[in-house]
Amino acid sequence: MSYQTTKDTPFPAKQTFPAPKNTYLNAASTVKSWLLTGDHKRIAILYLISVSFFFALGGLAASIIRLELTSPKGHFLEHETYNKMFSAHGIFMVFLFLIPSIPAVLGNFLVPLMIGAKDLAFPRLNLISWYLYTTAGGLILLGMMRGGVDTGWTFYTPYSSMYSNTNVSLMIVGIFIAGFSSIATGINFIVTIHTMRAPGMTWFRLPLFIWAQYATSVIIVLGTPVVAITLMLVVVERALGIGIFSPELGGDPVLFQHLFWFYSHPAVYIMILPSMGVTSEIISCFSRKRIFGYSFIAFSTLAIAVLGFLVWGHHMFVTSQSMYSSMVFSIISFLVAVPSAIKVFNWTATIYKGSVELSAPMMYALGFIGLFTIGGLTGLYLASIATDVHLTDTYFVVAHFHYVMVGGALSGFLGGIHFWWPKITGKLYDEGWAKLAAGLTFIGFNLTFFPQFMVGFLGMPRRYHFYPEEFQAYHVLSSAGASVLALGLIIPGIYLTASLIAGKQAPDNPWMAVGLEWMTTSPPPTLNFDATPIVTWEAYDYTPNDPEEARHAVINPALLEIHTGVDPLGDGMAGGLE
Amino acid sequence: MSVDAISTTHGLVGHDDHAHHDPNQAHQFEDMAQQNESYIVGMWSFLVTEIMFFGVLFIAYSLNRLLHPGSFIDAHRHLNVWFGGINTVILLTSSLTMALAVRAAQLQSKVAQLVFLTITILCAFGFLGIKTVEYTHKYHEHLIPGANFHYVSVGAEGGPSAEAAVNPEKSNIPQGQAQIFFLLYFFMTGLHGIHVVIGIIAMTTLFIMIKFDHPFTRYYMWVEMAGLYWHFVDIVWIFLFPLFYLIPGK
Amino acid sequence: MSAEHAETTHQEHSHHVVSVSELFITYGALMGLMLLTIAFAFKDFGAMNNVIAMVIALIKATLVVLFFMQVRKGSKLTMLWAAIGFIWFLLMFGIMSDYFSRAWIPVPGWESPTTNQK
Amino acid sequence: MIKNLPLMPDQASSFAAQSDLIYWALTLLTVAFTLIVFAALAFLAIRYRRGSKADRSRPLHGSHLLELGWTFPPLVLGLLMFVWSAKLFSTMYGRAPEGSEQIYVIGKQWMWHLQHMNGIRENNELHIPVGKPVKLTMISQDVIHSFFIPAFRIKRDVVPGVYTSIWFEPTRAGKYHLFCAEYCGTQHSEMGGWIYVEEPAEYQKWLASGGRRTADTQPLATTMEAKGLQLYEQQGCGNCHDADGLSRGPSLAGLFGTTVKLKNGATAVADEAYIRKSILEPNDQIADKYQQRMPSYKGQITEEQILDLMAYIRSIGPRPSASTTATPVSSATSGTRVHTATAGKPNPNLTASNAAPSRGN
Numbered sequence A: 001m002s003y004q005t006t007k008d009t010p011f012p013a014k015q016t017f018p019a020p021k022n023t024y025l026n027a028a029s030t031v032k033s034w035l036l037t038g039d040h041k042r043i044a045i046l047y048l049i050s051v052s053f054f055f056a057l058g059g060l061a062a063s064i065i066r067l068e069l070t071s072p073k074g075h076f077l078e079h080e081t082y083n084k085m086f087s088a089h090g091i092f093m094v095f096l097f098l099i100p101s102i103p104a105v106l107g108n109f110l111v112p113l114m115i116g117a118k119d120l121a122f123p124r125l126n127l128i129s130w131y132l133y134t135t136a137g138g139l140i141l142l143g144m145m146r147g148g149v150d151t152g153w154t155f156y157t158p159y160s161s162m163y164s165n166t167n168v169s170l171m172i173v174g175i176f177i178a179g180f181s182s183i184a185t186g187i188n189f190i191v192t193i194h195t196m197r198a199p200g201m202t203w204f205r206l207p208l209f210i211w212a213q214y215a216t217s218v219i220i221v222l223g224t225p226v227v228a229i230t231l232m233l234v235v236v237e238r239a240l241g242i243g244i245f246s247p248e249l250g251g252d253p254v255l256f257q258h259l260f261w262f263y264s265h266p267a268v269y270i271m272i273l274p275s276m277g278v279t280s281e282i283i284s285c286f287s288r289k290r291i292f293g294y295s296f297i298a299f300s301t302l303a304i305a306v307l308g309f310l311v312w313g314h315h316m317f318v319t320s321q322s323m324y325s326s327m328v329f330s331i332i333s334f335l336v337a338v339p340s341a342i343k344v345f346n347w348t349a350t351i352y353k354g355s356v357e358l359s360a361p362m363m364y365a366l367g368f369i370g371l372f373t374i375g376g377l378t379g380l381y382l383a384s385i386a387t388d389v390h391l392t393d394t395y396f397v398v399a400h401f402h403y404v405m406v407g408g409a410l411s412g413f414l415g416g417i418h419f420w421w422p423k424i425t426g427k428l429y430d431e432g433w434a435k436l437a438a439g440l441t442f443i444g445f446n447l448t449f450f451p452q453f454m455v456g457f458l459g460m461p462r463r464y465h466f467y468p469e470e471f472q473a474y475h476v477l478s479s480a481g482a483s484v485l486a487l488g489l490i491i492p493g494i495y496l497t498a499s500l501i502a503g504k505q506a507p508d509n510p511w512m513a514v515g516l517e518w519m520t521t522s523p524p525p526t527l528n529f530d531a532t533p534i535v536t537w538e539a540y541d542y543t544p545n546d547p548e549e550a551r552h553a554v555i556n557p558a559l560l561e562i563h564t565g566v567d568p569l570g571d572g573m574a575g576g577l578e
Numbered sequence B: 001m002s003v004d005a006i007s008t009t010h011g012l013v014g015h016d017d018h019a020h021h022d023p024n025q026a027h028q029f030e031d032m033a034q035q036n037e038s039y040i041v042g043m044w045s046f047l048v049t050e051i052m053f054f055g056v057l058f059i060a061y062s063l064n065r066l067l068h069p070g071s072f073i074d075a076h077r078h079l080n081v082w083f084g085g086i087n088t089v090i091l092l093t094s095s096l097t098m099a100l101a102v103r104a105a106q107l108q109s110k111v112a113q114l115v116f117l118t119i120t121i122l123c124a125f126g127f128l129g130i131k132t133v134e135y136t137h138k139y140h141e142h143l144i145p146g147a148n149f150h151y152v153s154v155g156a157e158g159g160p161s162a163e164a165a166v167n168p169e170k171s172n173i174p175q176g177q178a179q180i181f182f183l184l185y186f187f188m189t190g191l192h193g194i195h196v197v198i199g200i201i202a203m204t205t206l207f208i209m210i211k212f213d214h215p216f217t218r219y220y221m222w223v224e225m226a227g228l229y230w231h232f233v234d235i236v237w238i239f240l241f242p243l244f245y246l247i248p249g250k
Numbered sequence C: 001m002s003a004e005h006a007e008t009t010h011q012e013h014s015h016h017v018v019s020v021s022e023l024f025i026t027y028g029a030l031m032g033l034m035l036l037t038i039a040f041a042f043k044d045f046g047a048m049n050n051v052i053a054m055v056i057a058l059i060k061a062t063l064v065v066l067f068f069m070q071v072r073k074g075s076k077l078t079m080l081w082a083a084i085g086f087i088w089f090l091l092m093f094g095i096m097s098d099y100f101s102r103a104w105i106p107v108p109g110w111e112s113p114t115t116n117q118k
Numbered sequence D: 001m002i003k004n005l006p007l008m009p010d011q012a013s014s015f016a017a018q019s020d021l022i023y024w025a026l027t028l029l030t031v032a033f034t035l036i037v038f039a040a041l042a043f044l045a046i047r048y049r050r051g052s053k054a055d056r057s058r059p060l061h062g063s064h065l066l067e068l069g070w071t072f073p074p075l076v077l078g079l080l081m082f083v084w085s086a087k088l089f090s091t092m093y094g095r096a097p098e099g100s101e102q103i104y105v106i107g108k109q110w111m112w113h114l115q116h117m118n119g120i121r122e123n124n125e126l127h128i129p130v131g132k133p134v135k136l137t138m139i140s141q142d143v144i145h146s147f148f149i150p151a152f153r154i155k156r157d158v159v160p161g162v163y164t165s166i167w168f169e170p171t172r173a174g175k176y177h178l179f180c181a182e183y184c185g186t187q188h189s190e191m192g193g194w195i196y197v198e199e200p201a202e203y204q205k206w207l208a209s210g211g212r213r214t215a216d217t218q219p220l221a222t223t224m225e226a227k228g229l230q231l232y233e234q235q236g237c238g239n240c241h242d243a244d245g246l247s248r249g250p251s252l253a254g255l256f257g258t259t260v261k262l263k264n265g266a267t268a269v270a271d272e273a274y275i276r277k278s279i280l281e282p283n284d285q286i287a288d289k290y291q292q293r294m295p296s297y298k299g300q301i302t303e304e305q306i307l308d309l310m311a312y313i314r315s316i317g318p319r320p321s322a323s324t325t326a327t328p329v330s331s332a333t334s335g336t337r338v339h340t341a342t343a344g345k346p347n348p349n350l351t352a353s354n355a356a357p358s359r360g361n
């Protein structure tokens, strides 16, 4: 355990902690009490299980893809099977894993805790959201079992609407429903964050994770309906043979791409913003320092959400899109990079004069910053129109988005899971294994995807089952890296599960962090806090110079009251509001 | 911030010990004001998703009208302005009575709520009735997109051109384009119609509950929610009407 | 318990109730505007046809939002969310700009050096 | 296998070097910023590791100066890259130079069909001379494909229903990959072929042999115009369009490239897109002074036949010699299917740029 290895640990190394009596986990234990729960924390657990399941499936597909690509003529798959494999990979990873990952798991668990509320505004809607998600997952699985789809995760028309004779409709109905599940979560977060903050929890005292969830929810609410109905039109076209997107019948195939990316570009920010929020929490906690430039990070979060809606056309530079539109989309894509840059630099500056502990969550967070930077900067090659003409639809794009989605978003998710694992489960995982896994993931990841930049620049198109021999060396490298990466991802699955069974009881605040979520027991009680907390301090109120001091910092009277239910000042205001 | 909000303590798992609360208040809220605001903001953000939902169809419509102005003008002649117009009047009226019903709910007047909800529901049925007549006509004219679709062009003067009447393949309007018009027509009015049906279900449920003095309905917010939803349905029609029934031009 | 919501605390049972006359006046205006659209539709204003129809529809929608849905008396937050949907819908119309600009000529001076425009 | 780690694709077109320059500039930017971020993270994390003796007095929690300092460089550098890149892009996707070799491309699942103006057809192969600009006008018969020649740094989607076009000037003889870069179904990864860039003399030889160096091309083909004329007669276009016909329709002589007045008051340039649409969807752009009477030929003729008809209509233009060279006025640089003709108002840019005679019939 990290705090056991550092000499300035606030707890004696062998100290054990009693498990809290009343937690959301032991409140009731029937299956029904889980499946019909309204508790945001239980729903988060349900989501964690289902999301991991689909991640494993997506990873399985990825492994098959990598295996197949070690030879220029494949090993054991038919063309069609290969095509179904990357489609399945993309659909599982994007719609069933990454988009719900942080919001529905960590967001669900933490939003009420962090703002000091008892639950989300609409607990039943929250539960419905999970059922929609499982229904969607079930339909998509059914589709996969009946043969899958071969359209890619982008469902471009007219291939998907007129030509593909795979299970497109079933798959789309699944995604449609998954969309409603995210909308439900999004609406819930927006309302909760607007109306249910604890007394004293002003907008600028919110943890940046909440800002990130808020921005994400806004994107979800504004964008998801667009892709839902667009995909539905594809189903109608398939069913009736009509062509809004099919030129033979008078429609326009590129309209589909416009509508699809109008959602799906903002969707990439649905994936990355929550990770950025997680990173802000972890970086400042393990540097024991207030986040640098709080308001700049908060506003760049909103700026990314808004600007993100104005760049969808950068996926369409080489289609029949007008040159002028392309230029506008290109310049705005360069502009979106600026708020991202602001965030990267502010995180870096946070460490300055901090007191850095390289714990597993911190390793993931630092990995996030580094890999997101590379991924983001390679996004600029694609935002730059002339180079995108060459690079689009090659492995360069594949490498770009894996850097931001795996190196970035997935690292953030894993970092967050580790950071809040003691809070969520009340158990401590094995820090040594965790650091090893974080290191392996970082190395394996770069080995897997860096060669893809190079082979992409050479001209290797994506979604290719067979490819010219001169590209083979890079593919073999990439596949070798993928096996390291897979190892790095399987290990956490093992030690996290092990910690549930044999892990030590976690203290309420193992990291000495200052967020409200740490002021309640681990795991928290059903209604989160014994009394409604009153917030009198800024977010990230770390005083880092000296770890000794840091320990005192968290034991301030206001926190004590929440923690113990005792009001030290006796005025019912716990130190008073400003 | 009121002090009693803070001193409110809850049992750890107890949902039942908020005796001094308004019975309509859910456990996760601190007070009714918070709950009311949450409901309104929640409803509006839901309506935002609805706007984007219909928005896609409006864009598909605009692009296809831009691509095929001729076909759209020709095809829209198959729709009857009077049916559309009367339906507009019906929906606008129902919107008024819905607003009155919300007002009655705020004043907790049972009779007024029942009366205005009834009128609103009747209007909704009237609207659907007329739509059914229209859809039936389209069915007989083979204008339902799909296998049986069979478009016959009407001239500006009305009635099919002599050539086209005999052999629709020779129609100047490609079948595909006309089909797109009718697909959009059925998809958009159909989706709108589904919303009307959901509205009827919601209002009828409320009607019954109010009628039997269900305690639930002492909370006016439910009628207000239904009201917001219903007005939104009205707004969609406000745009659908001119776009489908009124396309001037030769 | 937020700042916004603190303002509305006292409203619990004293929420604003709309006046009946306000509703009826709105209704009248909506009817009038509807007749106006139909009247305009029988005249051909060329390219303006659709603009006129849409402007009228927009006015009608605004009336419904402000008066029937009582956003006029709503909190700032409600106004924000009421506005955002319509704004984003218009933003999505940016899709059409692609189709409008496709036939434009290349940027003068930026086309290929050998081009000799006639 | 180690020797098989090439770092760069061949540079074989006039765009390649320019595109690569931008690529390397971006690489410089990326490396620089990545190094800055990685170095800063590593340095700070080590220096301020827990328990180190580093000075932590007066910690900094924000600084407007610093924020400005790191907002502007990315902004300015980004904008510079944009301008540089957009300029090259507008050349690539802009109007082809005059005198370009005109080639038509039809993509279909899963092959490329390429057609020279003189009638030589090739499948999955393209022979072009070095040093002469080539303009491709492309359309797909089924789904979206993408015409990609890595060595030329050029790519463009081939979309059904819309002509797209690109041009390039090969600068080095050789044999280069042609890929389909847009996913198009089962055999997407095999929908490729080769581009043969040949020295002019050799290319002439190849032309003279009727392109017979490839096994599957036909014996010396008839030119596209000839086939177009054949079709024109077969389909009875002349019944309406011939000068001595019933004059139900406008004469097509000299039509290509001119500006046409439409019934709804708009104007349109009679380019490839316009003519294609006139044949397939005549109701949407009705020539002024005519009744909409022309039947739609949709589904009755193939994309290939449309191109033949197009070549014929071109050839009966005022400059009959223009048939083998590209017609200069072809603004079909992007999908112009939806153009001003239907937008409801004349486009001043469009008309102004076209000094070609306006034809009011």
Ligand code: HEA
Pocket (backbone or CB within 6 Å): A154, A268, A269, A271, A272, A314, A315, A333, A334, A336, A337, A338, A340, A341, A342, A344, A372, A373, A374, A375, A376, A377, A379, A380, A382, A383, A384, A388, A391, A392, A393, A397, A400, A401, A404, A405, A408, A409, D029, D033, D037, D073, D074, D075, D077, D078
């Ligand atoms: C988490 C997901 C995620 C994120 C965050 C991003 C972020 C960005 N993406 Fe990416 N992108 C995807 C996921 C993502 N992308 C996916 C999935 C695809 C492919 C979809 C498909 O076709 O299947 C894709 C494809 C894609 C394309 C289309 C490529 C093509 O198909 O031709 C483009 C083009 O512009 C692009 C650009 C960008 C840009 C400019 C950013 C920016 O937001 C990045 C901003 C960040 C930085 C720039 C780094 C930090 C900044 C600094 C350290 C300072 C230095 C900065 C400057 C000098 C400006 N992306």
Ligand code: HEA
Pocket (backbone or CB within 6 Å): A052, A055, A056, A058, A059, A060, A062, A063, A065, A066, A086, A087, A089, A090, A091, A093, A094, A097, A098, A151, A152, A153, A154, A398, A402, A405, A406, A410, A448, A462, A463, A464, A465, A482, A485, A486, A489, A490, A493, A494
């Ligand atoms: C979140 C998004 C995400 C993630 C995480 C990944 C992860 C990976 N991807 Fe993915 N990828 C996409 C999104 C993602 N991808 C998308 C959107 C596409 C485009 C699809 C399209 O073209 O339509 C794509 C396409 C794509 C391609 C291109 C295919 C082609 O164009 O032909 C390749 C090729 O190498 C690839 C490889 C990988 C690899 C090796 C990983 C590895 O990181 C995966 C490693 C993971 C595992 C090996 C799982 C093992 C772990 C466990 C089993 C433990 C789990 C257990 C518990 C938690 C208990 N991906």
Ligand code: CUA
Pocket (backbone or CB within 6 Å): D107, D108, D109, D110, D144, D145, D146, D180, D181, D182, D183, D184, D185, D188, D189, D191
């Ligand atoms: Cu054709 Cu891919």
Ligand SMILES: [Cu+2]
Pocket (backbone or CB within 6 Å): A264, A265, A268, A311, A312, A314, A315
């Ligand atoms: Cu994007």
